[in-house]
Amino acid sequence: MQSKEVKIYDTGFISGANDSGILINNIQVKAGYILHKGIVEGNIAVGDTVQISFDEDRRRKIMNNHTATHLLNFALRKHCGDADQKGSLVTDERLRFDFSYKSPLTTEQLEGVDEVVEEFIKKNDIVYAKNASLGIAREIQGLRAMFDETYPDPVRVVSVGIPVDKLVQDPTAPAGSLTSVEFCGGTHLLRAGHMSNFTVISEKPISKGVRRIFAVTGSEADAAKIRGSTLQVEADQLMSQVKDGKYEYNDIIGKINTLIQNKTTRLQFQLGEKIR
Numbered sequence: 001m002q003s004k005e006v007k008i009y010d011t012g013f014i015s016g017a018n019d020s021g022i023l024i025n026n027i028q029v030k031a032g033y034i035l036h037k038g039i040v041e042g043n044i045a046v047g048d049t050v051q052i053s054f055d056e057d058r059r060r061k062i063m064n065n066h067t068a069t070h071l072l073n074f075a076l077r078k079h080c081g082d083a084d085q086k087g088s089l090v091t092d093e094r095l096r097f098d099f100s101y102k103s104p105l106t107t108e109q110l111e112g113v114d115e116v117v118e119e120f121i122k123k124n125d126i127v128y129a130k131n132a133s134l135g136i137a138r139e140i141q142g143l144r145a146m147f148d149e150t151y152p153d154p155v156r157v158v159s160v161g162i163p164v165d166k167l168v169q170d171p172t173a174p175a176g177s178l179t180s181v182e183f184c185g186g187t188h189l190l191r192a193g194h195m196s197n198f199t200v201i202s203e204k205p206i207s208k209g210v211r212r213i214f215a216v217t218g219s220e221a222d223a224a225k226i227r228g229s230t231l232q233v234e235a236d237q238l239m240s241q242v243k244d245g246k247y248e249y250n251d252i253i254g255k256i257n258t259l260i261q262n263k264t265t266r267l268q269f270q271l272g273e274k275i276r
Contacts, residue, residue: 007066007090007186012054016044059187061092064217067127067189068117068198069095070158072215073144074180075116076101079109085146086210090186094220097213098206105203105211117198124193125161125179132157132168140167142177151183158184160192197221199228 009027020042028035044050069088076083076099086098105113134153137143145151157164160180167176189195199221202214216224238255 006088008062008092010054010059010062012052014038014044015051015053016042016048018042020044020048021050058092061218062090063187063189064195065092065095065215066090066186067160067192068195068215068217069097070144070180070182070184070188071117071120071160071192071198072097072113072200072213073099073182074160075113076213077144078116079112080105085144094201094214094216097215098210099213100209101211102209104205110200110203114199120160120180120192121195121198122193123161124191126191127188128159128162128164129184129188130157130164131155132164136168136171137183139171140176140181141172141174142179143181143183145183155183156185158182158188197225199224 010024011026012024014022014024014036020040021044022036022038022040024036024038026037028037069090072095073085076097080099080101083099083101086100088098089096131154134151134155137155137157138145140157157167158181159167159176162175162179162181167173167181196218198215198217200213200215201224202212204212206212215221238252242252
C-alpha cells in the first residue's frame with residue numbers, strides 16, 4: 001500500500017472590480033502551476049487587478065489538525081515504539097494518520113497518546129519552522145520523516161518547543177528525541193496551546209501491519225470528549241447491572257450493540273475490554 005502526506009487546500013475569494021470575482025473551492029498544483037478552481041461571479045479577465053482572501057476560520061482548523069498530526073506522530077513513537085508513518089490527511093474537520101503497527105492499540109496506549117499531546121498543549125510550546133541544509137537536517141536525532149519521499153535542499157524543519165537552529169547546530173544531541181521534529185512545508189500553529197484540545201476518536205487496521213487513527217482538535221475534541229464521558233457513564237451503569245444479574249446474556253449483547261451504534265469508537269473499544 002502506498003500512502004503520503006496530504007493537507008487539504010485553502011478556500012477563499014478572488015475579488016475584482018464591480019463586485020466581480022471567483023469563489024475558490026479547490027486549489028491544486030499541476031505541472032508546477034498553482035491552479036485555483038471556483039465559480040466566477042460577474043466579469044473578470046486577464047490583466048484585471050484583484051484581491052485574494054482566504055477562509056481564515058477554516059485555515060485555523062487546518063493548522064490545528066496539522067500541528068496535532070506532528071504531535072500524534074511523536075506520541076505514537078513514545079507509546080508504541082517502532083511505529084512509522086505511512087501517510088496522513090489533514091482537513092479542517094479532523095486528521096487521519098496511517099502508521100505501521102502489528103496489533104490494535106490498547107486502552108492504555110490510546111490514553112497515553114492523548115496525554116502526550118495534551119501535555120504539549122498545556123505547556124503551550126512554540127512551534128518553530130526554519131529551512132536547513134538537507135544533509136544536516138537528516139542527522140537530527142528523533143527526526144520523523146517519510147524517507148521514501150523526495151525533499152528539497154534546503155528543507156523546512158518544524159520543531160515543537162526547541163528552536164531549529166539549536167537542533168542543526170548539534171544534530172546528534174538528544175534534544176530532538178524529546179519533542180516533535182519533522183520535515184514539513186505546511187501551515188502550522190504558532191504555539192501548541194492554540195490547539196486547545198485533542199483526542200483520538202478511532203483506531204483500526206487498514207491493511208496487514210498498517211493501522212489508521214482519526215483524531216480531532218479544538219471544539220470538535222471538546223464535543224468528542226463529552227460524548228465519551230456520556231458513554232463511560234452508560235457503560236459503568238451497564239457493568240453494574242450486569243454484576244447484579246439484571247440481564248440475561250442476550251440482553252447484555254443487545255445493550256452493548258446499542259452503545260456501539262450510538263457512541264464514539266474509542267470508548268466502544270474500552271467497553272469491549274471491560275466486558276471481556
